[in-house]
Each structure stands twice: as structure tokens, then as C-alpha cells.
Amino acid sequence: MKFRIALLILLLSVVMINPGAQAFRFSVGAFGGLNLPVAQEDTKSGTVLGLKARIPLTTYLAVEPNYTYLKNGDGEVKIQTLGDITMTRDGGKYSTFGVDLVFGGVSGYKGFNAFGILGIASAKFAKKGLPDLTKGSLWLGVGFEFGITDYLSVDFRGKGLIFPYKDDSYGKGDTGSRKNGIITIGLNYYFGVSEE
Amino acid sequence: MKRTFIIALKIGLGVLALFLTLGNNCITSGNIVVVIDNLADVTGQTNTTFNPRAVDLTENSDWKEHKDQLNSVDDIGFACTIVNHESSVATGQIWISEKNYTTPADVAAHAVKILDGILVPANDSTSIEWKESADYLSNFDAAKTIVYTEKFNLYFMVKETPFHIDVKDIILFLSCNGKP
Numbered sequence: 001m002k003f004r005i006a007l008l009i010l011l012l013s014v015v016m017i018n019p020g021a022q023a024f025r026f027s028v029g030a031f032g033g034l035n036l037p038v039a040q041e042d043t044k045s046g047t048v049l050g051l052k053a054r055i056p057l058t059t060y061l062a063v064e065p066n067y068t069y070l071k072n073g074d075g076e077v078k079i080q081t082l083g084d085i086t087m088t089r090d091g092g093k094y095s096t097f098g099v100d101l102v103f104g105g106v107s108g109y110k111g112f113n114a115f116g117i118l119g120i121a122s123a124k125f126a127k128k129g130l131p132d133l134t135k136g137s138l139w140l141g142v143g144f145e146f147g148i149t150d151y152l153s154v155d156f157r158g159k160g161l162i163f164p165y166k167d168d169s170y171g172k173g174d175t176g177s178r179k180n181g182i183i184t185i186g187l188n189y190y191f192g193v194s195e196e
Numbered sequence: 197m198k199r200t201f202i203i204a205l206k207i208g209l210g211v212l213a214l215f216l217t218l219g220n221n222c223i224t225s226g227n228i229v230v231v232i233d234n235l236a237d238v239t240g241q242t243n244t245t246f247n248p249r250a251v252d253l254t255e256n257s258d259w260k261e262h263k264d265q266l267n268s269v270d271d272i273g274f275a276c277t278i279v280n281h282e283s284s285v286a287t288g289q290i291w292i293s294e295k296n297y298t299t300p301a302d303v304a305a306h307a308v309k310i311l312d313g314i315l316v317p318a319n320d321s322t323s324i325e326w327k328e329s330a331d332y333l334s335n336f337d338a339a340k341t342i343v344y345t346e347k348f349n350l351y352f353m354v355k356e357t358p359f360h361i362d363v364k365d366i367i368l369f370l371s372c373n374g375k376p
Contacts, residue, residue, distance in 0.1 A: 038226065039225075039226025039227070039376045040226055040227040041226075041227055041228050041229045041371075041376075042227050042229050042270070042271060042371040043227070074327065075229065075371075077229055077231055077326065077369065079231070079233060079275075079367060080233070081233040081234070081365075081367075082233075082365060082367075087275060087325050087326040087327065087367075087369075088325075088326065088327045089271070089273055089326045089327050089330070089369070089371075090327060090330060127271065127330075128330040128331070129271075129329075129330030129331065129332075129333035129336070130270075130271060130330075130333070130336055131336060131337065165268070166267070166268070167267065167268030167269070167340075167373075169337065169340065169341050169344070170266075170267070170268055170269070170340075170341075170344050172266070174267050175267065176225035176267030176268060176373040176374065177225055177373075178227065178373070179226075
């Protein structure tokens with residue numbers, strides 16, 4: 001596993017780094033939107049909110065430290081033996097702190113940019129009545145950014161969270177995961193100077 | 197156009213490398229809810245009538261369908277109605293064990309208490325649903341190791357003695373991670 005993570009970092013470093021670095025700019029932003037649990041009968045769709053900063057490393061590569069809060073909707077089950085009444089259960093929530101590697105159009109200048117997103121995070125899953133789970137997690141996705149001016153932009157993102165975990169008390173169990181997709185709209189403000 | 201292609205190629209390589217770091221089972225797993233709703237009503241009375249409700253997950257179609265690709269039990273919940281026949285408030289409890297005990301004292305000494313604190317007024321009843329049961333849930337980690345044995349007993353008791361209760365409409369909910 002460590003070898004494959006190292007391979008991932010090396011691969012990304014080789015294919016992404018561009019020696020033509022631009023003037024230093026960074027941005028801060030907030031985002032919110034829809035949270036869509038994937039293949040989870042015990043949750044429903046919910047909301048997502050977050051904060052992020054963008055620090056460009058090269059023309060096409062940036063890192064984004066971020067905090068994301070995802071609230072799952074309550075899971076529902078229809079009970080046939082009680083006359084089809086519906087019972088619900090708290091769907092749980094995630095708090096994630098992480099860093100995304102953003103590659104593609106990351107300059108944030110006025111106009112249209114598209115980018116890919118790969119990230120790692122420390123994610124805590126909390127659900128009423130159960131012990132909290134904190135695990136290393138992965139983000140991946142794509143985004144589109146519209147620079148309204150050289151300093152203000154709106155972005156739209158589709159991202160997926162993979163929250164892997166293994167229950168060591170179950171001998172037959174493998175590593176499973178919960179997965180959530182999010183669709184967000186965000187507002188960003190850029191600081192720094194331009195060399196364009 | 198060439199720039200767009202290069203960006204797309206980079207994204208593809210990144211995603212491919214990312215997926216290589218994860219196992220196949222991690223990618224394809226999801227959560228299912230197994231509902232055990234065929235448990236008969238039960239009466240519990242101190243020193244006269246005390247029987248558990250036996251659960252055999254191997255007889256549940258959802259469990260049977262997913263058990264070979266099961267990674268974990270992520271949540272345990274209950275729904276039930278407790279009728280208190282005593283003239284004092286009762287604190288309802290649910291205990292779990294893979295063994296069979298015949299007295300409340302044995303259950304309290306050896307089983308795992310999974311729900312506690314369900315207050316039932318004197319000569320009255322209280323119903324709890326799946327969501328509310330989380331308010332009373334305890335010892336989840338110990339309880340799920342018993343669930344993994346697939347055959348276990350549920351004991352319905354009251355903290356105070358003597359007690360006399362009926363428990364109706366018993367439903368057990370298990371949220372499991374595995375191949376959906």
C-alpha cells in the first residue's frame with residue numbers, strides 16, 4: 001500500500017509540475033451544495049458545506065487545504081409486518097480536513113477554467129449512538145471555474161468521497177467503504193498579483 | 197485542443213493511480229439494511245416467566261444474500277413496544293448473548309447490555325422506533341461481535357425488580373457494509 005501511495009505521488013509530480021511558475025496568488029472560498037450517499041440503504045441525500053483555500057504551485061497545479069462538512073439524510077425502511085409504516089434512522093455526518101491536489105486551469109483569472117481534483121483527508125464519521133470513526137479518506141472529482149474578475153470567481157464541482165474502513169473484530173471481513181458524491185457551488189476571492 | 201487533451205490525460209492518469217491504491221472490495225462496497233421482523237412477542241416476569249427471543253441470521257434472506265461479501269456490521273437498532281404491568285416506573289433494557297440464560301441475574305452477569313434507559317410508566321406502555329433506539333444504544337462494539345456469530349439471543353428485561361412486562365412488535369435492524 002505504501003509503495004502504491006508513493007507511486008501515486010511520484011506519478012503526479014512527474015506529469016504535473018511545470019517549471020514555468022506564475023506569480024504567487026492564492027484564494028479563499030466557501031462552498032455548499034448537495035450530498036449524495038452512494039449505495040447506502042441506511043442514509044439519504046443531505047447537504048454539504050465547506051471552506052477552502054487555493055495555493056497555486058505552477059501554472060497548472062495547485063493545492064487546496066479544505067474543511068468539508070457532510071450531513072447525510074435519515075435512512076428509511078418500510079416495515080411490512082407493521083402495516084408498511086416507515087421508520088427512520090440518523091444518517092450520520094462527516095467532518096473532513098484535507099488537502100486537494102488541483103490540476104488543470106488553476107490560475108483563477110477572469111474567464112473559464114476546468115480542473116481535476118485528487119485529495120486526501122482525515123475524515124470523522126459520527127452517527128448518533130455509535131462510536132465515532134476517524135479514517136484517512138480520499139477525494140476525487142472535477143470542477144469548473146468562472147472568473148468574474150481577476151479576483152472573484154464562482155466554481156462548480158462534482159467530487160466523490162471514499163471513506164474506507166475495516167472492522168478488525170470481524171475475521172471474515174475485508175476493507176469496505178462508504179462513498180458520497182457531492183455537487184457544490186462556491187465563491188472564491190483571489191489575493192496577490194498577476195503577471196499576465 | 198492539444199492542451200485540453202493533455203489535461204484530460206493527466207486527470208485520467210491521476211484517477212487510475214488513485215484507484216490502484218484501493219482494493220476492489222473497497223470500491224464496490226455499499227451499505228444494506230437487514231430487517232429481522234419475525235420475532236414473536238415476549239413476556240418477561242421476574243422468577244416466573246423469562247425467555248429470550250432467538251435470532252438466527254442464517255434464516256434471513258437479506259443476510260444470506262450478502263453474508264459472503266460482508267465487511268462489517270455498522271449499526272444496530274431496534275423497534276418495540278414495552279407494556280409495564282407493575283405499579284411503578286420500569287426502565288426497559290435489551291441484552292444480547294450467544295448463550296441461553298434462564299434468569300435475569302444470569303443475563304445481567306454474563307450478557308451484553310445493548311439498550312438501556314427506556315422509561316415505561318406504571319401500568320402503561322412505551323414504544324420506541326428505529327431512530328429513537330440510538331438514544332439508548334450502548335456497548336455497540338461488544339454487541340456486534342455477538343451478531344457476527346449469526347445465532348444469538350435477545351433478552352428483554354427491566355432494571356428494577358420485580359418486573360412484569362410484555363414486549364410487542366419487536367424488530368431488529370442491522371446496517372451492514374458489503375457488496376450491495
